[in-house]
Amino acid sequence: MYKTIGILTGGGDAPGLNAVIRAVVTTATGQYALKVIGIEDGFEGLLGDTQTRPLTVADVRGLLPRGGTILGTRNRGKFVERSSEGVASKPETVYNEAVQNLHRLGIDALVVLGCE
Numbered sequence: 023m024y025k026t027i028g029i030l031t032g033g034g035d036a037p038g039l040n041a042v043i044r045a046v047v048t049t050a051t052g053q054y055a056l057k058v059i060g061i062e063d064g065f066e067g068l069l070g071d072t073q074t075r076p077l078t079v080a081d082v083r084g085l086l087p088r089g090g091t092i093l094g095t096r097n098r099g100k101f102v103e104r105s106s107e108g109v110a111s112k113p114e115t116v117y118n119e120a121v122q123n124l125h126r127l128g129i130d131a132l133v134v135l136g137c138e
Contacts, residue, residue, distance in 0.1 A: 024054075024056060024130040024131050025056065025057060025128070025130060026056065026057040026058075026059060026127075026128050026129050026130055027046075027050055027056055027057075027058055027059070027129065027130065027131045027132070027133055028058075028059045028060075028061050028074070028124065028127070028129040028131070028132045028133065029043060029046055029047070029058060029059070029060055029061065029077070029093070029132075029133040029134075029135070030060070030061035030062075030064055030065065030067060030068075030093060030132070030133075030134055030135070031043070031064060031091040031093050031094070031095040031135045031136055032064035032065055032095055032096065032097070032134060032135075032136040033064070033095065033097050033136030034095060034097040034136070035090050035091060035095055036136070037089055039090065039091040039095075039135055039136075040082075040085040040086070040088050040089065040090060040091055040092055041085065041086055042135050043060070043077070043082060043085065043091065043092060043093065043135070044082040044085040044086065046058065046133055047077045047078070047079060047081070047082045048079055048082065051078065051079055052079065057076065058076065058077040058078075059074050059075070059076055059077065059127060059129060060074060060075050060076070060077040060081075060092070060093050061073065061074050061093065062074065062075065062093050062094045063093075063094045063095070063096050064094070064095045064096040064097075064099065064136075065096075065099060065101055065120065066096050066099040066100065066101075067093075067094075068119075068120040068123050068124065069100060069116065069119055069120060069123070070119075072123050072127065074127060091135075095136065100113070100116050101113075101116055101117070101120075
């Protein structure tokens with residue numbers, strides 16, 4: 023059974039992200055009694071000293087008319103490396119660090135919002 027979920031926005035800013043964040047938080051907390059942790063700066067917020075904050079219904083009140091994302095987003099970062107020839111690779115150590123931090127934070131499931 024899930025007790026805590028994380029939510030992040032990645033891939034760049036887009037209209038409607040705040041509305042979805044609000045919907046996830048209000049549904050998760052109100053209907054399922056889950057704790058929600060917002061991860062700032064996209065997937066990069068899961069690296070190093072993580073950039074997270076708890077999200078409650080009070081935190082997402084008034085978000086519907088606001089554009090963008092209260093969590094911030096990023097469409098570039100450490101999860102993909104490019105060689106001088108332009109070949110992309112995914113460094114396993116970065117992914118392992120993110121997964122370890124998810125476990126450390128007690129996050130049972132991750133909701134990822136974004137556009138490409």
